[in-house]
Amino acid sequence: MSTAVNLEHDAHAAPANCPNCEAVVSGHFCSNCGQEAILHHASTREFLHEFVGHYVALEGKLWGTVMRLLFRPGALTLEYIRGRRVRFVQPLRLYLTLSLLFFAIMKFSGGFSLNTQDNDKPETAVASSAADIARNAAKVQEKASEKIKPLTPEEVRGKTAAEAAIDDMQKDFKLEESSAAIGEAERKIKRNEKRKEKAGEKADGTEDGDNSNFDFNVLGKDSDILNRWPALKHKWQAFEDLPGSEKGKVFTEGFYHYAPYAIFCLMPVFALFLKVLYLGSGKRFGEHLLFALHTNAFAFFIYSVILLVPSAFAGFVLWCWLLGYLPWAMRRVYGGSRWGVFFRWGTLMTFYSMAVGLAILLSMLGGIMSVGAH
Numbered sequence: 001m002s003t004a005v006n007l008e009h010d011a012h013a014a015p016a017n018c019p020n021c022e023a024v025v026s027g028h029f030c031s032n033c034g035q036e037a038i039l040h041h042a043s044t045r046e047f048l049h050e051f052v053g054h055y056v057a058l059e060g061k062l063w064g065t066v067m068r069l070l071f072r073p074g075a076l077t078l079e080y081i082r083g084r085r086v087r088f089v090q091p092l093r094l095y096l097t098l099s100l101l102f103f104a105i106m107k108f109s110g111g112f113s114l115n116t117q118d119n120d121k122p123e124t125a126v127a128s129s130a131a132d133i134a135r136n137a138a139k140v141q142e143k144a145s146e147k148i149k150p151l152t153p154e155e156v157r158g159k160t161a162a163e164a165a166i167d168d169m170q171k172d173f174k175l176e177e178s179s180a181a182i183g184e185a186e187r188k189i190k191r192n193e194k195r196k197e198k199a200g201e202k203a204d205g206t207e208d209g210d211n212s213n214f215d216f217n218v219l220g221k222d223s224d225i226l227n228r229w230p231a232l233k234h235k236w237q238a239f240e241d242l243p244g245s246e247k248g249k250v251f252t253e254g255f256y257h258y259a260p261y262a263i264f265c266l267m268p269v270f271a272l273f274l275k276v277l278y279l280g281s282g283k284r285f286g287e288h289l290l291f292a293l294h295t296n297a298f299a300f301f302i303y304s305v306i307l308l309v310p311s312a313f314a315g316f317v318l319w320c321w322l323l324g325y326l327p328w329a330m331r332r333v334y335g336g337s338r339w340g341v342f343f344r345w346g347t348l349m350t351f352y353s354m355a356v357g358l359a360i361l362l363s364m365l366g367g368i369m370s371v372g373a374h
Contacts, residue, residue: 065089069298073325074332077291091293095267098300103260105307238371254367255360262359267292269355270348277344278334291333295326 015037018025023032030037065088068076076088089097239250271288278288302322306315327345331338 061087061089065094069094069294070301073298074291074294074329077287077294077329077333080290081287091290091297095264095293095297095300098297098304099260099264102300102304102307103256105304107256109307239368242371250367250371251364252367253370254364257370258363258366259360262363263296263356266352266355266359267296270296270352273348273351277348281334283334291329295329298325 015025017023018030018033018035018037020035021030021033023030025031025037028037029035065076068079068088079085079088080091239247242250267289270292271285274288274291275285299322302318302325306318309315309318326349327341330336330345331341334341336344
């Protein structure tokens with residue numbers, strides 16, 4: 001099989017046979033495999049030419065795809081269903097590109113973060129604030145007393161009583177703070193001792209016994225899930241021992257790691273909802289999936305622009321366009337009356353929002369599995 005490639009000096013001369021399949025070539029493309037008949041040596045210049053010519057150029061695939069996707073809801077899906085596909089970026093590639101772009105922008109712009117500082121005890125914050133107020137009041141009273149006339153014996157006794165009350169209150173607050181800290185330390189020590197005891201029982205070959213001694217604040221101390229999955233129990237216990245700020249980081253890292261995959265797995269779910277809502281429409285499941293990819297790609301694009309554009313007015317306009325886009329696209333692709341489309345749109349958004357919320361929650365909880373892996 002010939003592997004000859006046209007050199008630059010005869011780049012405009014079409015070969016007699018296709019370099020890929022050896023079929024007879026009569027034009028710029030092979031009629032058998034579709035490859036270009038005129039090839040050039042691989043080079044940086046050639047790669048840039050390929051990218052600019054096929055994607056960035058005004059007549060390339062990218063601009064035609066983006067214009068229809070953004071400003072003609074549902075038109076890109078109809079073009080694909082009607083067989084006009086070569087002029088546009090493939091749906092799956094378009095979705096993956098825009099979704100990855102959105103999550104990258106979201107991560108580096110700080111669009112999603114959990115600020116869970118280690119303020120576990122609200123009474124500690126209240127006590128500190130009250131103590132600060134008391135100190136400031138005492139300072140103000142002391143400064144004011146320097147500028148007025150000498151105090152009478154009754155005023156001196158009142159001042160002394162007030163200062164004593166403030167001192168007692170500050171002592172009580174400090175005692176509560178220390179008691180809360182000691183209690184938390186004792187609970188952590190008990191948890192560590194129980195974990196060591198369980199590890200010792202397993203090393204001796206004894207049964208695990210009653211696993212309800214673990215104090216799981218979220219899943220519950222008697223959780224059957226944790227009892228059935230020892231690895232999950234170990235990860236959850238390690239997560240429980242983390243301070244509040246570290247727990248927030250675990251959830252955030254879990255979101256960025258698992259959410260793109262979880263939401264991508266929801267595309268068939270989105271298509272299934274459409275299939276149920278449009279029973280009898282004659283459309284196949286693949287066409288519903290195509291519509292799901294295009295509309296969700298549009299949503300990722302709009303979310304990305306909202307994160308990048310600081311203008312509140314521009315964000316409001318984009319949100320309005322995002323809300324109106326889906327029902328408009330549904331009517332163009334599926335037809336039907338306005339009220340019928342509105343009803344289906346409301347039902348679709350209700351159930352799909354629940355599915356997205358569950359997927360995000362599971363993604364954040366998935367970050368617990370990475371605890372202790374480093």
